[in-house]
Amino acid sequence: MTTTAEPRITARRRATRDRVLEAASEVFAERGFHGATVEDICERAGFTRGAFYSNFSSKDDLVVELSQRHSEALVDRIRRASKREHAGADEVLRDVFAALADDSRSKERWLVLTTEFTLHAIRDPEARRAWAAQQRRVRDELVTVVDEAVARQGLTLPIPTELFVRAAISLAQGSMTQRLVEPRSLTVGELERTVLPILLGVAD
Amino acid sequence: MTTTAEPRITARRRATRDRVLEAASEVFAERGFHGATVEDICERAGFTRGAFYSNFSSKDDLVVELSQRHSEALVDRIRRASKREHAGADEVLRDVFAALADDSRSKERWLVLTTEFTLHAIRDPEARRAWAAQQRRVRDELVTVVDEAVARQGLTLPIPTELFVRAAISLAQGSMTQRLVEPRSLTVGELERTVLPILLGVAD
């Protein structure tokens, strides 16, 4: 422990970190956290392992940072979705999950990564604390947004907003997952479209 | 390819297969499919790798058989739960998921394994076909059971039974997952207890 001097974060360094992280999210989604080797990630990013270990102390180290970015990006998307005009609570939620990605490829990536992070969190206490905090942030953001939308529509939820949000998250992830496993069994958003209005108490 | 003679399945052979499969389900739950080595599994089962390769051609081979047992066991539990007297649809579902395991340890194991199988299915087309078929069997069984229970209660579901079952599965898995990541944030079954009655149209 000679010095704990943090190396200055030059633009170059930031760029390679970004490229490595982006590559990692692709490879993790494709092969899973354990299945992806450091070499795989570096190859995808166009670097060698030397570059990797110059920027991250380990794969776990990288995962921590990746999961933070992952959650922060989702919070951002929720904020942006809530800015849309005249959006009802169900529309807001649909916007949120629709905005998870531009194409279905990256929506799949988001879901798989979320699942990987969750599994990792279940297994590792340290990761669990971090992931739990991040999930709480996402949920809080959703609660705020839903409360606003519900008030705007003059509705009253039959259950506490947080429970509603938890249910919505479960339904969205569950139907996405089912669609990935059995593509022809469920049309896009069918589950949320039928179930959410009932939970909102606005079954037409 | 001298002979394709299937070796007779003696009692001894069956016993070691069982022990290896049981050990594998533990180790897979703890370390994930990729994270678990064949050696790990054998050590847990009390065998050496020689025994493993005498019984399974590869880890993938073992996974196929394990996922079949996993789903069959769930179908059995659903059948047994449906035999209970005077059970309403929500009670039946709660029985089903309560019966997933005796203790919460093995309920966690069930959830983690299910998630692992799902991820594996998303990534591997061959595994996907098998897993999709198994999921369909589980769902069909649930649909039958729920239909019976609903009729018994003289209710009419506000949505098709299959959608209801899909929603119930998503809710159950989602809330179990949330509980594993944030143990103190959700009391046991709270999500299903509040949401399912609404979906059943019997919000008291």
Next chain:
DNA sequence: TGCATCCGATACGTTGTCGTATTCAATTCG
């Protein structure tokens, strides 16, 4: 322009994991 520093590439030894070939004990069956 020249020097110092940064950062990624290269090269290397180590370890973990795999799958197979072979051995040896147990059991089945004549």
Next chain:
DNA sequence: CGAATTGAATACGACAACGTATCGGATGCA
């Protein structure tokens, strides 16, 4: 009881992935 077969243990070679130590080119700065 002896011979044949089955099934798990052992031993081995090959290879993949890791992490580090070192090198060299680029970049910032005087």
